[in-house]
Amino acid sequence: MVQLLKTTLQTQSAFKEALPVLTRIQSAGYEAYFVGGSIRDALLNKPIHDIDIATSAYPSEVQAIFPKHFDVGLEHGTVMALVDGETYEITTFRTESGYQDYRRPDQVTFVRQLEDDLLRRDFTINALAMDTTGQVWDYFTGLADLETKTLRAVGQAKARFHEDALRMMRAVRFMSQLDFTLDPETEKALAANAPLLAKIAVERVRVEMEKLWVGVAWQRGIEKLVTTELYRFCPLLSNQAETLSQLEQLLSEKVRFTSAELAWAVLVFVSEQGEEPLSVDKVSREWKLSNKQKQKIATLVDALNVRIVGPWQAVDVYQVGIVAAKTVEEWITHQQQAHAPLAQQWTPGAVDELEQTWAALPIHSKKELALNGGDIIQTFHPDDKPQIGAMLNAAEEAVVAGVVINERVAILEYLAHHF
Secondary structure, three states: OHHHHHHHHHHHHHHHHHHHHHHHHOOOOOOEEOOOOOHHEEEEEEOOOOOOEEOOOHHHHHHHHHHOEEEEEEOOEEEEEEEOOOOEEEEEEEEEEEEOOOOOEEEEEEEOOOOHHHHOOOOOOOOOOOOOOOOOOOOOOHHHHHHHOEEEEEEHHHHHHHHHHHHHHHHOOOOHHHHOOHHHHHHHHHHHHHHHHHHOOOHHHHHHHHHHHHOOOOOHHHHHHOOOHHHHOHHHHHHOHHHHHHHHOOOOOOOOOHHHHHHHHHHHHHOOOOOOOOOOHHHHHOOOOOOHHHHHHHHHHHHHHHHHHHOOOOOHHHHOOOOHHHHHHHHHHHHOOOOHHHHHHHHOOHHHHHHHHHHHHOOHHHOEEEEEEEEHHHHHOOOOOHHHHHHHHHHHHHHHHOOOOOOOOEEEEEHHHOO
16 A cells, blocks of 8 residues: 555656645654545555645644735634645644534644644544655554545544544445445444534535445445434434435445435435325424535426326426436436335436437527517506516417417417417
8 A cells, every 4th residue: 555655656647746835844854644534545546636734843833834815713723835826725733622612622722743643533534644665654553444444433433533523424324435444433422422412513424425425335434324213413313324224225235316405306206105204394404404415306396297197298307407317317227227226216217318309408498588578568468577577487388388389470370269
């Protein structure tokens, strides 16, 4: 593995470009390392997105080394250094204590030892450091845990979860993302301390949940969410153990969710068949989703319910839209190919036929209608705006259904006779 990272230093642009930053710190007489998730991902041969740099230099010393800088978290030892047009986050080795809110430390102490800094991190696979030669520094069996695909808390799991209760959600999220198993002692501590999750802001829990949904092993994460009873302290899921378990049983482990919104939609769809149905409104409100997410989930739920009736009809495709319809159709097709029990509720998937149906539509949105509100006002002199809207809707439905061609005169004649 160390040899792999020596090669990675020269081939991964993120590391290669940042090497001069470490070298500059070392030239000033201090230690400097790449730390955290970038090392883990390099060892797992996964794409590296962000790199973090840790150093024995105190913040004032980092500022002196890099005159061009700005301070975003100086109280926590972080300095943002500007080097060759790029910004690098450099953080001093530190210890933390007194987590009264189970999220942020009350006290931060800067230290000179790398091991002390790595001890405060969440899991062993994230407590790795790499120097400028590619040597990996591992004080807590992180390399061995990567080999066995084990997620293990650094030191005492209970202490790590009391320091930051969000780490429990990160645990099930990493299981999903990496397809790792949970160390038994870490799992016991997670189950024993699950109620602490209620102290964490919904927005932060949501981020972890959405990453869990789209992981390669999302079922493994969901299963552990249920068996440790962590789900009881997630928004709106406290009475959804049966629905969550059904997702595991009814869907194929080979098929991933292409988005968190699709996962939420399937959750709502499955719950509608049980005793405790969820709604898009409740999910969006309790999980504090954006209006854009809410609309997308609602459309996907509509698409799932439309397909229960049978193959796509032109009007259904138009109402749902090709993006949501294709998302659902491809998901259904993949579930059927994997022989998932839930997929048997739908007729065989046919993405090509769906696309042909969409292409054959006379219009794809109301904007393509051959008349507008002004035409209706000029021709019919309606009493109020609701009448104008109702007539436009009637015209839209008639054109989509093929009752009338999309031409201004033809539509006006249709409205004159049928509205």
